[in-house]
Amino acid sequence: MKKFALALLVSSSVFAATPPMMPMDRDHKIGIQNSILTQVNGNTISVMDVKKKLDVAFHHAYPSLADSNAARFQFYQNSWRHAFMEMIDNELILADAEEKEIKVTEGEVREEVENRFGPNVLKTLDKIGLTYDEAWKMVKSEMLVQRMVWYFIQSKAIQSVTPQDLRQAYRLYIKENPSYQEWKYRVISIRGDSPESIQNLSQELHNILVESGLNPDAIQSKLKEFESTHPSCTIQVSNEYKAKDQELSEAHRNALAAILPGQYGAPSIQTSRKEKKTISRIFYLADKVDHPAPSFDEMAQTLKNDLIQKAMASESTHYITKLRKHYGYDADHLKQSVPDNLTPFSLQ
Numbered sequence: 001m002k003k004f005a006l007a008l009l010v011s012s013s014v015f016a017a018t019p020p021m022m023p024m025d026r027d028h029k030i031g032i033q034n035s036i037l038t039q040v041n042g043n044t045i046s047v048m049d050v051k052k053k054l055d056v057a058f059h060h061a062y063p064s065l066a067d068s069n070a071a072r073f074q075f076y077q078n079s080w081r082h083a084f085m086e087m088i089d090n091e092l093i094l095a096d097a098e099e100k101e102i103k104v105t106e107g108e109v110r111e112e113v114e115n116r117f118g119p120n121v122l123k124t125l126d127k128i129g130l131t132y133d134e135a136w137k138m139v140k141s142e143m144l145v146q147r148m149v150w151y152f153i154q155s156k157a158i159q160s161v162t163p164q165d166l167r168q169a170y171r172l173y174i175k176e177n178p179s180y181q182e183w184k185y186r187v188i189s190i191r192g193d194s195p196e197s198i199q200n201l202s203q204e205l206h207n208i209l210v211e212s213g214l215n216p217d218a219i220q221s222k223l224k225e226f227e228s229t230h231p232s233c234t235i236q237v238s239n240e241y242k243a244k245d246q247e248l249s250e251a252h253r254n255a256l257a258a259i260l261p262g263q264y265g266a267p268s269i270q271t272s273r274k275e276k277k278t279i280s281r282i283f284y285l286a287d288k289v290d291h292p293a294p295s296f297d298e299m300a301q302t303l304k305n306d307l308i309q310k311a312m313a314s315e316s317t318h319y320i321t322k323l324r325k326h327y328g329y330d331a332d333h334l335k336q337s338v339p340d341n342l343t344p345f346s347l348q
Contacts, residue, residue: 028069030076031346037084037338040091041327047344050084051076052130056138057083059128060116066127069347076345084338088331090145092323097144102151104143112139152319157311161304169303170296179293180245183256184286186216187241188223188264192233195269195278201233202267202280209264209282216284240286255283262286 034047058065058075065071097103113135117124125135190205192198205226212219216237227235245253251268259265265283324331 028073029348030069030073031348033344033346035344038088038334040088040329041095043091045084045087045091047080050080050087050344052134053083053087053138054079055128056116056130056135059124073345073347077343080344081338088329089320089323090141092320092327092329093145093148094141095327096152096323097148102144102147104140104147109136109140109143112143153312153315154308157308157315160311160315161307165307166300166304167296169307170299173299173303174293177293180291182242182244182289182291183248184240184242184288185252185256186284186286187238188216188282188284189236189238190233190267190280190282191236191277193277194232195271197232198278198280199267199269201230202269202282205235206264206267206282209284215262215286252283255281256285256288259283259285261288 032047032051037045037047037050039045054076057079058072062071062075113121116139117135121135122132125132130138188205188209190198190202192201205223208222208226209219212222216223220237223235223237227233243252248256255265255268263285265285267280267282269278269280271278323329
């Protein structure tokens with residue numbers, strides 16, 4: 001059976017959160033305000049039921065924090081409401097599984113219990129605070145939910161993604177992530193008062209640069225020598241720029257397009273409005289790297305998975321809405337019985 005992460009319903013995904021950042025502390029105790037949170041299809045869900053589910057998740061996710069009640073409390077605080085809502089949905093799915101006579105065998109459950117809790121199951125469960133019967137029931141329920149999710153959400157989502165959908169997704173991806181070139185370059189600027197002199201000086205300097213075949217760093221001494229023998233101008237060498245096509249100004253793009261890596265471009269002369277001086281710029285292209293857009297074959301599986309995930313989210317919502325209507329579960333009353341400011345756990 002193929003497995004994909006669900007936006008809803010898959011229990012293990014609820015607890016893949018940032019680990020609690022609390023010190024190890026055995027002195028603190030966790031206070032629990034136990035109460036019935038809701039009733040789904042004749043079955044009640046209490047704060048203690050939610051706690052047991054959280055304890056199993058905490059054991060698997062953060063075994064090194066097993067002795068820290070402070071860390072466990074933080075985990076409860078961050079996860080209990082999400083776990084509770086998931087338990088509601090799971091109860092509805094279990095009712096649907098019973099109605100449709102979907103089952104898992106005792107052998108399958110036993111194998112999964114051993115996989116989750118290791119060879120010494122009873123010792124592990126004792127650490128978590130669960131009985132064997134509670135663990136068995138929890139694992140069996142989760143396996144049934146996963147099976148139902150496969151039948152009525154995942155398989156439908158997979159079948160709904162067509163080759164045409166995939167091609168369209170690729171076209172949109174390429175539109176948002178087109179191929180591009182990355183440029184690494186330096187700019188040598190020559191400033192002076194006279195346009196005529198700067199034009200001649202920049203051409204002279206350009207000839208020196210080209211004949212040397214060296215990059216701007218290796219020719220620093222020649223640049224200083226040139227500047228000292230031509231006091232009417234100043235020379236400045238920029239740091240190396242690194243930019244993509246879309247980040248380049250039109251002037252820089254046009255200048256760089258005319259030269260190859262390791263070459264100097266022809267001088268480009270303009271008047272600075274701010275400095276009121278003539279400036280000649282010589283571009284040096286250090287490197288140009290092509291970044292082609294990935295091919296359809298390279299992106300197909302990733303795009304397909306993304307489409308399936310979106311379809312699964314839609315199918316999940318549709319399925320749960322259908323179950324709530326079928327079993328007469330009114331989720332609106334949760335706002336009264338489980339208000340937003342409810343805090344069933346406290347650190348004492």
